[in-house]
Amino acid sequence: MHCGKPLKRETQEYCADCSLSDHAVSQGKNIWLHQEPVSGALYRFKYKNRRSWGRIFAGELAEQYGGQIQRWQIDEIIPIPLHPSRLRKRGFNQSEILSRELSELTGIPVRREVLRRIKKTAPQKKLGRGERKKNLKGAFGVSKDWKPCKNVLLIDDIYTTGATLEHAAKVLKIAGAQNVYFLTVSIGQGI
Numbered sequence: 001m002h003c004g005k006p007l008k009r010e011t012q013e014y015c016a017d018c019s020l021s022d023h024a025v026s027q028g029k030n031i032w033l034h035q036e037p038v039s040g041a042l043y044r045f046k047y048k049n050r051r052s053w054g055r056i057f058a059g060e061l062a063e064q065y066g067g068q069i070q071r072w073q074i075d076e077i078i079p080i081p082l083h084p085s086r087l088r089k090r091g092f093n094q095s096e097i098l099s100r101e102l103s104e105l106t107g108i109p110v111r112r113e114v115l116r117r118i119k120k121t122a123p124q125k126k127l128g129r130g131e132r133k134k135n136l137k138g139a140f141g142v143s144k145d146w147k148p149c150k151n152v153l154l155i156d157d158i159y160t161t162g163a164t165l166e167h168a169a170k171v172l173k174i175a176g177a178q179n180v181y182f183l184t185v186s187i188g189q190g191i
Helices: 038-047 053-072 084-090 094-106 129-136 163-174
Strands: 027-033 076-079 115-117 140-142 151-159 179-187
Touching: 027 053, 038 053, 038 151, 038 179, 053 094, 053 151, 053 179, 076 094, 094 151, 115 163, 129 163, 140 163, 151 163, 163 179
Parallel strands: 027 179, 076 151, 151 179
Antiparallel strands: 115 140
16 A cells, blocks of 8 residues: 555555556555545635634544654655745645644644745646646755755645655655655545
């Protein structure tokens, strides 16, 4: 099990998405399948300014995966960034809210300035698997001031195909991180 997506058969090692490529992410976990009522709650959190819900979602992440975070020996929590234009439009980054709240619960520092969205991309939710990978090519950069640590935890709200997390993990590993893990609130069941 790589991403935490439910498998159709017990004999499967990886889901369809994880079996298609090499991985920069060491392992990831998520709380719920991306279906109602979770999908609606995340939509309202992200697009209807329900920022306070980040504390609830982060609390669930900490409760369910606090032990896993300790076993991974996480040094820093890094949120998936938004492009500056999208951040201005929305007014906040939902992944950053989740990261800050999770940091408060775990005592692990958040480093929001490490990973940057340097290319404006189309929203991933409108794209298929191949289009998502192409859309994200060159989308992320790492601050030159970052002193790489051994174990990084990426935080995002939704895992669909893993393209966003894989691209982010790849640039972090190139910059010197040894292991990149992730947690998300929900996970899709494929495109």
